[in-house]
Amino acid sequence: xxxxxxxLKQRAFLTPERVAVSDGKRSKTFAAxxxxxxxxxxxxxxVGVKEGEIVALLMKNRIEMVELxxxxxxxxxxxxxxxxxxxxxxxxxxxxxxxxxxVIADNDxxxxxxxxxxxxxxxxxxxxxxxxxxxxxxxxxxxxxxxxYTSGTTGAPKGVMQTYGNHWWxxxxxxxxxxxxENDCWLAAxxxxxxxxLSIVMRSVIYGMPMRLQPSFDPxxxxxxxxxxxxxxxxxxxxxxxxxxxxxxxxxxxxxFRCMLLGGGPAPRPLLEACKDKGIPVYQTYGMTETASQIxxxxxxxxxxxxxxAGKPLFPAQLRIxxxxxxxxxxxxxxxxxxxxxxxxxxxxxxxATAAAIRDGWLYTGDIGYLDEEGFLYVLDRRSDxxxxxxENVYPAEIEAVLLSHPDVEEAGVTGIxxxxxxxxxxxxxxxxxxxxxxxxxxxxxxxxxxxxxxVPARIYFVNRLPRNAAQKLLRRELKTLIPAEExxxxxx
Amino acid sequence: xxxxxxxLKQRAFLTPERVAVSDGKRSKTFAAxxxxxxxxxxxxxxVGVKEGEIVALLMKNRIEMVELxxxxxxxxxxxxxxxxxxxxxxxxxxxxxxxxxxVIADNDxxxxxxxxxxxxxxxxxxxxxxxxxxxxxxxxxxxxxxxxYTSGTTGAPKGVMQTYGNHWWxxxxxxxxxxxxENDCWLAAxxxxxxxxLSIVMRSVIYGMPMRLQPSFDPxxxxxxxxxxxxxxxxxxxxxxxxxxxxxxxxxxxxxFRCMLLGGGPAPRPLLEACKDKGIPVYQTYGMTETASQIxxxxxxxxxxxxxxAGKPLFPAQLRIxxxxxxxxxxxxxxxxxxxxxxxxxxxxxxxATAAAIRDGWLYTGDIGYLDEEGFLYVLDRRSDxxxxxxENVYPAEIEAVLLSHPDVEEAGVTGIxxxxxxxxxxxxxxxxxxxxxxxxxxxxxxxxxxxxxxVPARIYFVNRLPRNAAQKLLRRELKTLIPAEExxxxxx
Numbered sequence: 001x002x003x004x005x006x007x008l009k010q011r012a013f014l015t016p017e018r019v020a021v022s023d024g025k026r027s028k029t030f031a032a033x034x035x036x037x038x039x040x041x042x043x044x045x046x047v048g049v050k051e052g053e054i055v056a057l058l059m060k061n062r063i064e065m066v067e068l069x070x071x072x073x074x075x076x077x078x079x080x081x082x083x084x085x086x087x088x089x090x091x092x093x094x095x096x097x098x099x100x101x102x103v104i105a106d107n108d109x110x111x112x113x114x115x116x117x118x119x120x121x122x123x124x125x126x127x128x129x130x131x132x133x134x135x136x137x138x139x140x141x142x143x144x145x146x147x148x149y150t151s152g153t154t155g156a157p158k159g160v161m162q163t164y165g166n167h168w169w170x171x172x173x174x175x176x177x178x179x180x181x182e183n184d185c186w187l188a189a190x191x192x193x194x195x196x197x198l199s200i201v202m203r204s205v206i207y208g209m210p211m212r213l214q215p216s217f218d219p220x221x222x223x224x225x226x227x228x229x230x231x232x233x234x235x236x237x238x239x240x241x242x243x244x245x246x247x248x249x250x251x252x253x254x255x256x257f258r259c260m261l262l263g264g265g266p267a268p269r270p271l272l273e274a275c276k277d278k279g280i281p282v283y284q285t286y287g288m289t290e291t292a293s294q295i296x297x298x299x300x301x302x303x304x305x306x307x308x309x310a311g312k313p314l315f316p317a318q319l320r321i322x323x324x325x326x327x328x329x330x331x332x333x334x335x336x337x338x339x340x341x342x343x344x345x346x347x348x349x350x351x352x353a354t355a356a357a358i359r360d361g362w363l364y365t366g367d368i369g370y371l372d373e374e375g376f377l378y379v380l381d382r383r384s385d386x387x388x389x390x391x392e393n394v395y396p397a398e399i400e401a402v403l404l405s406h407p408d409v410e411e412a413g414v415t416g417i418x419x420x421x422x423x424x425x426x427x428x429x430x431x432x433x434x435x436x437x438x439x440x441x442x443x444x445x446x447x448x449x450x451x452x453x454x455x456v457p458a459r460i461y462f463v464n465r466l467p468r469n470a471a472q473k474l475l476r477r478e479l480k481t482l483i484p485a486e487e488x489x490x491x492x493x
Numbered sequence: 494x495x496x497x498x499x500x501l502k503q504r505a506f507l508t509p510e511r512v513a514v515s516d517g518k519r520s521k522t523f524a525a526x527x528x529x530x531x532x533x534x535x536x537x538x539x540v541g542v543k544e545g546e547i548v549a550l551l552m553k554n555r556i557e558m559v560e561l562x563x564x565x566x567x568x569x570x571x572x573x574x575x576x577x578x579x580x581x582x583x584x585x586x587x588x589x590x591x592x593x594x595x596v597i598a599d600n601d602x603x604x605x606x607x608x609x610x611x612x613x614x615x616x617x618x619x620x621x622x623x624x625x626x627x628x629x630x631x632x633x634x635x636x637x638x639x640x641x642y643t644s645g646t647t648g649a650p651k652g653v654m655q656t657y658g659n660h661w662w663x664x665x666x667x668x669x670x671x672x673x674x675e676n677d678c679w680l681a682a683x684x685x686x687x688x689x690x691l692s693i694v695m696r697s698v699i700y701g702m703p704m705r706l707q708p709s710f711d712p713x714x715x716x717x718x719x720x721x722x723x724x725x726x727x728x729x730x731x732x733x734x735x736x737x738x739x740x741x742x743x744x745x746x747x748x749x750f751r752c753m754l755l756g757g758g759p760a761p762r763p764l765l766e767a768c769k770d771k772g773i774p775v776y777q778t779y780g781m782t783e784t785a786s787q788i789x790x791x792x793x794x795x796x797x798x799x800x801x802x803a804g805k806p807l808f809p810a811q812l813r814i815x816x817x818x819x820x821x822x823x824x825x826x827x828x829x830x831x832x833x834x835x836x837x838x839x840x841x842x843x844x845x846a847t848a849a850a851i852r853d854g855w856l857y858t859g860d861i862g863y864l865d866e867e868g869f870l871y872v873l874d875r876r877s878d879x880x881x882x883x884x885e886n887v888y889p890a891e892i893e894a895v896l897l898s899h900p901d902v903e904e905a906g907v908t909g910i911x912x913x914x915x916x917x918x919x920x921x922x923x924x925x926x927x928x929x930x931x932x933x934x935x936x937x938x939x940x941x942x943x944x945x946x947x948x949v950p951a952r953i954y955f956v957n958r959l960p961r962n963a964a965q966k967l968l969r970r971e972l973k974t975l976i977p978a979e980e981x982x983x984x985x986x
Contacts, residue, residue: 013805208669301508
């Protein structure tokens, strides 16, 4: 089974009158979403978009973005999801590396790529006449549907290929764990350009379930929707949940709200305890771009007794902890290794990186965790080269590369430090060249011009040497010991 | 994606403490079901059951039958499901045709196969010592998991191969249509040796959902369970639903009861109207052994407005109506043709029958129906060679073959006639040899010795000629015109 009817077409045929997507003001049924996507597809065909080509979207969460994803699927194009917080330099890199032929950008974001001839604003696209087009009636589960870039130890971002099958099995695995109810409505306040948001678009069309969109997270509005029973499931990262709790105050969510899916890195225990006290049904989950969202989620009956665990693998995915090539014993920490039909087939045009990450069908995540004697996963630490700040992945190597490009910098190391609001923020350690005089503010300004805001180091410390092993490899985990003692307990802005 | 962890193993790992199966008195969690199945597997290994072999089950619905299905999956054996209402002759035919090496039979059914050396009663199996066994950790979706016999126009029953993938996709398609809720419990009062019952076993282990068993349908008990909220979904055929309505009287089901899945042939409209009046959530469905249960089911929002329709295909299955090799227009009746990952890959050891039924991946069902302008299926008539009596499939050709083997019978034709209780019952038309003197009772007694009770013709009419076309092919649809006028409106016992 690799061919399937196109999901939106089938859904618009099966349940045309159901609401597909809403932003709280406007809403569209599956029939209307289908029609809107078909119109976009005919305009995209006018600018020559063809099957197999890569088309990027640089958009915030809104109904048109959902329409455009489906329009590109109608054409058999592959959708590159661009993070709207990236700088022109970072965006250009992903466009060049992927070979994208076109970028559709929100009107206010189109300018960020300057005179790049590949950019078309949504407004410009909407003004185009429609061409005739043969919509694809089917999708092949083995075909690449979407691409999202993540970085690695080398600092060069790599495009994760997500097939239709990855998205399908992710949605099915989630359904078998969290259930599917007739009154469900899933709130996407996380970005659709991340897998946490895009996976909601997929579940919506596969389940026939309404999704609710926020262009950016608005805790007051989200709280209202939950209180009115309009939203029954919501995906969050810890920083969002904290803000929701603040808005909620002494009130409690109604019974209609059945799942707060908490991903994006280990959650602080006090936050989980606070949610438990307020009766908020938090489901901790563990997943990544490479697993097309959740791969491990805590089942309902364990949400209280296994507080702090990310749970067990979603049916039919598998998980093990590996240490020096051997499966670890219970409670023994090691690398989290996962397998399943929701796992990526690799990195776009990076056969070597793919071969290094995926061996015998198992994805080596680089994350550290352990299993208890019943097989529940506890994630101890995301991979040492990954900082998760407010749900965004930040890669030290990428920041180090920018710092090293400054004429005054001799050596640079970046690591994540705890932050009350964002979970973690990046922090840099720099050894200047002899006689160089750049100060912290100058280096941060240099970074701001080249990196998305959330990647700019919250602090930059000047040191005499960086911790390295015998092979001169930077030991990022040891960087924290270089922070002056008097600063350590503080929260970093 | 064709390899998956063994379902019961994975389920016992993921949610060991959830109830898996209950008969109202005894119940087993998934952990206990796993352990019980493992014990049976070790006993089956003692009698030499090996991967790929066919082992038949001749059992009524009970917990041990569920355990044995999973035990055989642990060994990689293929399970042949035998209808407990068949005669020794019919059973022997299926065993020989399939090449089964062993039959596990309920203690009170083991005798039916006389001294057949292949038979082992459940009691005898339970007394065996356990052998060591390597339980299969995975299943291959392309492997044949189960076999069920159905007949066709030739009268020779054929074994329908149901793969793990057929069962998986059937369960997933149903979940995406009917939803999955945490408090669900699905009642199997239909036999597990039919796909309607066996598919509940599969959903139970795939969803992690309790199933409730009745050894044979008991409407009072079923009603009690529904009233107490212990059963939320139930599979029925029309005759069962009628008896449930009689027990229900003026009462109404509680809101916890969310789905009465009604299959097994077209439902009488007055029955649907009565259920509508009582607020019973009836979901009409269409499916068959070859589609691993439901392939078309009416979605919740159309249960009232499209009363009488079987609905639309389950995600991601497809459906069309074909007439003379062309797709029919809306409201034009034709053959129902279906496609999807839940459709059988064919008949056991019958490549020709397989090639005739499945062309380009589409299964030609032989059933007649039409689509309305929105694509809702209305089933007009099951194939002309199929009688559905109380949910059991009855094949005229099989009964005709028995009648023709009687020394007095020259020609025989069988068709279904309407019956208030059973929907349809078989009725025979016989031309005796010149000078022969067998009467109706003698021929019915002859049939009773060779056919399951529900296949024995309710009436046998003696005629001078049978309707045949120019090629001398029997025209079964015209047989009814031979019934004497004064008998036509009556119900047949």
